[in-house]
């Protein structure tokens with residue numbers, strides 16, 4: 001079952017009033033199935049951020065359809081989109097965006113509190129998730145009391161606590177050393193494999209991308225090619241490097 005269906009998506013920046021704008025997305029078609037872990041790669045300027053911004057409703061498509069969990073988000077008003085985003089989309093950001101004045105438990109519960117769920121409902125969702133991620137014993141601590149790796153797991157828990165249709169991750173390993181990047185990607189992969197979350201991740205980093213189950217390479221605002229692992233993760237890493245050498249996609 002598709003959880004994301006993108007049909008003939010076009011995004012032109014500054015194309016109004018007869019001006020020739022910049023075409024960032026150029027008639028893209030793309031499907032993501034429920035439970036997939038998809039990486040989006042491509043050279044600088046190929047349209048990755050624009051695609052993520054449209055999926056998250058930060059930016060409006062110029063034309064085309066973007067159907068997430070049965071809803072064409074291009075048809076939503078600003079307020080409807082804000083609600084849809086809060087209820088149906090989870091995010092993992094580069095800098096985690098945890099709130100220092102809240103405990104870890106409160107940080108994770110925030111989407112549920114905003115959704116006005118009862119304390120019992122919230123507890124029922126939080127406890128198994130925190131246990132799964134190995135952060136249950138830290139629940140009453142504050143972000144400045146815990147390590148970077150633990151912060152990542154709290155951010156991952158917050159991204160999926162309200163069972164979003166899809167989790168969007170934007171360069172999640174961008175600021176991390178290689179050990180932390182490995183830990184974060186293992187956590188994200190376990191959310192996908194064991195918790196069943198659908199994840200779409202934009203990354204320049206072949207190591208991070210090697211945890212994905214499918215990688216879509218975009219170029220000039222369109223899907224150029226896609227690859228799936230032919231063997232283990234090391235082999236997939238080599239496949240990614242090879243694909244990048246064909247179309248470009250390292251940090252320009």
Ligand SMILES: Nc1ncnc2c1ncn2[C@@H]1O[C@H](COP(=O)(O)OP(=O)(O)OP(=O)(O)O)[C@@H](O)[C@H]1O
Pocket residue numbers: 013014022023024042043044045046047048049050051
């Ligand atoms: N707000 C904007 N106004 C005008 N043009 C824009 C805007 N944002 C992006 N663009 C252009 O759209 C194209 C796609 O940009 P985008 O940021 O989506 O690429 P990207 O693949 O995410 O690049 P990077 O890997 O460098 O982050 C580029 O030509 C860029 O210059």
